[in-house]
Amino acid sequence: MADKNQLLLALLEILTSESDDRHILTTNQILELLKARYDIQIERRTLYSNIKTLQEFGHDINDYSENNTGYYLDSRQFEESEINLLCHSIHSSHIIPDNSSKQLIDKLLSTQNRYVKSEFNNRVYSKNYRKSKNKEFFLNIELLLEAIQQHKTISFEYTKYNHNKQRVPRREQKYQICPYDLVYVNERCYLIGFNEKHQSLSHYRIDKMKDIEILEKKFTRIIDFSSYDYTATKIYMYSGSETSITMRCDDCILDDVIDTFGTNITILKQEEDTFIAHISSSKDGLIFWALQYLKHCTVLEPAAIKTEILDIIEQAKNRYSN
Template sequence: MLTEKANAICLLEVLKEYSDAEHILPMREIIGKMQSLYGIKIDRRTVYGAVALLIEIGYDISIYEDNGVGYYLRSRELEQSEVLLLTDAVYSFPFIPAKQTEQLVQKLQKQLSVHQRKRYRYLTISRQDRKTDNRQVFWNIEQLDEAIAQKKKVRLGYLHYGLDKKQHETKTYTLSPYEMVYMNERYYLICVPDHAPNTRLYRIDRMADIRILDEPRSEKSAQKQEAQDAVYAFVGAPERVVLHCDRAVLDDVLDRFGTDIQIFERDEQTFTAVLTTPPRGVRFWALQYLSFVEVAEPAWLRQEIIEVLKVNHYLT
């Protein structure tokens, strides 16, 4: 049985769940909901005291004297626009499994009143097939975070799709983990694997059965900046890259490589972009913009693209 000490807590829950600026609770509704939801018989004077206590400890509550109607929670930990933004993000992140997506969205919507939640009832996952089916993702993040904090190596299985469109464990890696980073709509682990002495990025949603080892991680530091500069998660030593581009793709160039790169006008239709980045990813990116982008430097990268074009299946 709830005691009088629960009055303020239960009242706060009523205000969170049922009140907002468009749905102000009159005193009679508050008294009714306290009775029906929590079995608490409460009078007006007790409501006044509970509201005063909540305001005193920092809750922003509009009272009858402010609005002439009743009471509502004026501000929340997350505002409606923030919940919408985060909800859209959770739906769009492909590394979050569908079931956990729905669970996260429900938790976010608990920050709103029941009336505000109705505006989100038609939101859904637009591309179910883009969501990972690896349900260990959040557990993976917890394990990796613990390993990084302890500076320990991890051993894990790595998943790849088979022709049956299901993920299967194809390899086992032992890695020295350093940091987790989000890029290209995916979560990656910045690490140095035992089998290769260079910085690598491995997708966290492709990991399974992570085990933290007693062995301390290699203290050959992973190149954080190198990983952050990676294009499409291709890492490597940064090099100077020169691109000749059509002005039609200026937005795309700056979206991909950032505004710190150098931009020079060539003529009315084209510009030159100079950047320093691991070049392997640039090859992948430039091949998608063949009609608009020409790689001028480095020479070896330009030649690699030429060789790729020679084996273009559409021209054979």
């Protein structure tokens, strides 16, 4: 005979893994599962009293008095819709390595019953070939969080692909940064830090970082900033100072403009299905964006950016003409 705690845990596990409003367990089914899985034999009244105990401790168990059939776990730590969203996000995320994705998804699915697990795996599991190969990804995050909390400088290798599709260091010497914060932007996770050599903020993709080392050198944070305010002006995470930019756009890309630059911009409606947008952005990020929307967008100011875009268009025209 199991003790009270073992019985409660076994009963909760069975209700978690086997039941929902479409799969209601009868008293006999629960007793059989307790015997088969845990070699626990109890009387019906013991089962009823233990279910009541679980209910009193906050577990939302729908019982016979409500459904006239049996018992099921009516609510969980995560709802099925939340689990599907989180698991899809993890599986589709390029920055999380394949094995780590599977481990995370398994942890989330463990909060659901076996029917939800089976449906998700049958529906989703195709290979994601864009997954990061950096197996240090979560170790990197742990080290960075530790360094941020302790206000310690870090060193690391920052990598890039070579033509053999291998990650190689960008330079011989390691980077050294005062880590400030982690932020998730454009489906990538970045470290924002202070570069003491250049006396400026900079950012780095965590999946490209390797061999992170926490140094003994401590730092004092000298710039107070909001991570997401910082990234709001770094379109596509291009570096550079913030520049005020005016552009004329067709109404058909209004959603795209707001999706990219946010609602904290000025929009002035014009005639003939156009509008003027006043935004703040890094120059290179804005140019990259504007070239994608060349058919529907014209940069008006500053003149230097407009001239640079014209030069890029002319160079591209010449390449395509040859």
